Amino acid sequence: MFISWRIFAMNHQRIFSVHFKTMCYCKIKAILKRSKTPVPLRRNYSSPPGVVGNDVKSLYSIISPPVAKIRNIGIMAHIDAGKTTTTERILYYSGYTRSLGDVDDGDTVTDFMAQERERGITIQSAAVTFDWKGYRVNLIDTPGHVDFTLEVERCLRVLDGAVAVFDASAGVEAQTLTVWKQADKHKIPRICFLNKMDKTGASFNYAVESIREKLKVKPLLLQLPIGEARTFKGVIDVVNKEKLVWNSNSDDGKDFERKPLLETSDLELLKEAIEARNSLIEQVADLDDEFADLVLEEFSENFDLVPAEKLQTAIHRVTLAQAAVPVLCGSALKNKGVQPLLDAITMYLPSPEEREYGFLQWYKGDLCALAFKVLHDKQRGPLVFLRIYSGTLTPQLAIHNINRNCTERMSRLLLPFADQHVEIPSLTAGNIALTVGLKQTATGDTIVSSKSSALAAARRAGRGEKKPGKNSETESLLLAGVEIPEPVFFCTIEPPSVAKQPDTLDRTLGDKRHFVRAELEARPVEASSGMAVIEYADCISVDLLQASREAIENAVHSACLQGPLLGSPVQDVAITLHSLMIHPGTSTTMVNACVSRCIQKALKKADKQVLEPLMSLEVTVTGDYLSPVLADLAQRRGNVQEIQTRQDNKVVIGFVPLAEMMGYSTVLRTLTSGSATFALEFSTYQAMSPQDQSTLLTQRSGLAHVL
Numbered sequence: 001m002f003i004s005w006r007i008f009a010m011n012h013q014r015i016f017s018v019h020f021k022t023m024c025y026c027k028i029k030a031i032l033k034r035s036k037t038p039v040p041l042r043r044n045y046s047s048p049p050g051v052v053g054n055d056v057k058s059l060y061s062i063i064s065p066p067v068a069k070i071r072n073i074g075i076m077a078h079i080d081a082g083k084t085t086t087t088e089r090i091l092y093y094s095g096y097t098r099s100l101g102d103v104d105d106g107d108t109v110t111d112f113m114a115q116e117r118e119r120g121i122t123i124q125s126a127a128v129t130f131d132w133k134g135y136r137v138n139l140i141d142t143p144g145h146v147d148f149t150l151e152v153e154r155c156l157r158v159l160d161g162a163v164a165v166f167d168a169s170a171g172v173e174a175q176t177l178t179v180w181k182q183a184d185k186h187k188i189p190r191i192c193f194l195n196k197m198d199k200t201g202a203s204f205n206y207a208v209e210s211i212r213e214k215l216k217v218k219p220l221l222l223q224l225p226i227g228e229a230r231t232f233k234g235v236i237d238v239v240n241k242e243k244l245v246w247n248s249n250s251d252d253g254k255d256f257e258r259k260p261l262l263e264t265s266d267l268e269l270l271k272e273a274i275e276a277r278n279s280l281i282e283q284v285a286d287l288d289d290e291f292a293d294l295v296l297e298e299f300s301e302n303f304d305l306v307p308a309e310k311l312q313t314a315i316h317r318v319t320l321a322q323a324a325v326p327v328l329c330g331s332a333l334k335n336k337g338v339q340p341l342l343d344a345i346t347m348y349l350p351s352p353e354e355r356e357y358g359f360l361q362w363y364k365g366d367l368c369a370l371a372f373k374v375l376h377d378k379q380r381g382p383l384v385f386l387r388i389y390s391g392t393l394t395p396q397l398a399i400h401n402i403n404r405n406c407t408e409r410m411s412r413l414l415l416p417f418a419d420q421h422v423e424i425p426s427l428t429a430g431n432i433a434l435t436v437g438l439k440q441t442a443t444g445d446t447i448v449s450s451k452s453s454a455l456a457a458a459r460r461a462g463r464g465e466k467k468p469g470k471n472s473e474t475e476s477l478l479l480a481g482v483e484i485p486e487p488v489f490f491c492t493i494e495p496p497s498v499a500k501q502p503d504t505l506d507r508t509l510g511d512k513r514h515f516v517r518a519e520l521e522a523r524p525v526e527a528s529s530g531m532a533v534i535e536y537a538d539c540i541s542v543d544l545l546q547a548s549r550e551a552i553e554n555a556v557h558s559a560c561l562q563g564p565l566l567g568s569p570v571q572d573v574a575i576t577l578h579s580l581m582i583h584p585g586t587s588t589t590m591v592n593a594c595v596s597r598c599i600q601k602a603l604k605k606a607d608k609q610v611l612e613p614l615m616s617l618e619v620t621v622t623g624d625y626l627s628p629v630l631a632d633l634a635q636r637r638g639n640v641q642e643i644q645t646r647q648d649n650k651v652v653i654g655f656v657p658l659a660e661m662m663g664y665s666t667v668l669r670t671l672t673s674g675s676a677t678f679a680l681e682f683s684t685y686q687a688m689s690p691q692d693q694s695t696l697l698t699q700r701s702g703l704a705h706v707l
């Protein structure tokens, strides 16, 4: 069979549209990077896999790697921990790029959007496919900013494993916790990479302890660093009892020496490594019965004789069970420690077939895929990223979208390689595909081969699963949808006092009289879910209620979406309908209009309180700049809860109203000569003080200029 290869978009720049729904703040370093002049794309890419002499990449392995050899991996971290730099190194060592990209120069492969290059931050995750020592790795670079948690969520749910990258001088930072919890939700096995071991203040022990304490997980130390900060030069491979030292003259880190530990003349290092290995063996034996039996039966006298392969297999099982998390270290920027990280990805993280996807039994090998991302390309239209769970995808294939109940045809199938896309003839289960031609498919949709295949799967699901509460069999076939985080940028109001309001609507349309009379009361309730609580007085007849309940509830919710003070949603309010009179023949639209108007009047009469979003804030700053930072926060109505000492830095933890944080990154940069960083996350809504509220209302009504 002749297969023609085409490379799309080689080295050209594409700009995709991005929606910054909640883009209100970003970390100071990102802003600093933005001020740099963007560098035009001039990167060299090696041939696409399998095309020109590249040892690991046979044509077969590209199209159809054995599923056991596939790893769908994400990299997650706090902003600036080094995800992009680590990804760049990974791509370089795996042979897919011929030069090292640099985030600070704005020329990395995974930050391929122009906007990202300019800002120096990772906004849209790029899916990248490469091979490492016979394994196929689909790597999805997830953004670390709080603003982009939706992007992170979208990507996490299609991963089988993840690498959490940490700044070894900072340990677990605020955003890592958020992303870690998201990964918990999707039960994703993880390994940790303590990056920036070369940085002043880097501390392996500190970072490990912070992982233990803040993430509440058991770290498995598979490596120990050789040196720290300026003296960092390599790692001890605890599992294989080897010493890995990078050649300081090598400018790309490809050149490193791997020596058995027993050959080292440094007895202190040897002792430390043997102790670390013994405690690793004990720890793994505690968590894995099979390994415990092996150790007790054959090696209880001397742990040193436990073969590395047995230990590795047990670590793989423990990682898969999420009973513990392997920890490695290195410096992506200084090109140290990335190759062992790649080995660990293939060795310890699971293949797609090791993950439990219960729904697969219903498809019996038929196509089942999930659309996890849609990009818009000016020339090719929507590009849909699919994770294939079962079956095979081929171009020109008509597929059925269960969510939209429609059938459409894809024109091309591509392997995603950052801003290059390689056209391929088919792709099997476990892989990540990029499709062209699907116009109706949206993020979160489940794709199958045909409607009859969906129905057959639904029948199987219906037979096997008799859970109450499922609406339909088809619903159980939909892979879990993406949860969209709450936007943070709106004000709310709550009425602190009761307001009763009668209202009557009496209208004749044509020869028909529409008459509704409603009396209702709005009163405050303790913090609710946000939606208005609706109550009905006993005197309202059941029949009347049955006929008009939907119209009433729609009216309540739509009236509460726009409060009378600022036009913002109303919350913490209960609406009680005391009486309702409806003439026969009155349309439900009239009922809706009457109730809605009545609520608006009641809310107008009530005393009202404006709520504003309150953010939790963490500022990391060197001690000499602490005072100006605190003084500035006081002016911003900030409430400092705690000041921690972290290495050489002070970490200010507190709360601050979102309204005060506009332009904060620029001010913080000026105050601290660019040395501080901050993370901001929505916490809750708080009542504004009467004075602040009246200033806000005056500004909003336009009277500020007059006064």
Ligand SMILES: Nc1nc2c(ncn2[C@@H]2O[C@H](COP(=O)(O)OP(=O)(O)OP(=O)(O)O)[C@@H](O)[C@H]2O)c(=O)[nH]1
Binding pocket: 030, 077, 078, 079, 080, 081, 082, 083, 084, 085, 086, 103, 104, 120, 121, 122, 123, 143, 144, 145, 195, 196, 197, 198, 199, 330, 331, 332, 333, 334
């Ligand atoms: N000293 C040191 N600096 C590093 C290392 N890795 C990355 N950096 C620097 O840290 C900064 C952030 O690196 P990135 O790779 O952009 O981090 P990121 O996590 O992708 O950041 P976002 O895309 O904004 O989430 C850059 O200035 C890098 O040069 C490292 O190993 N050591």
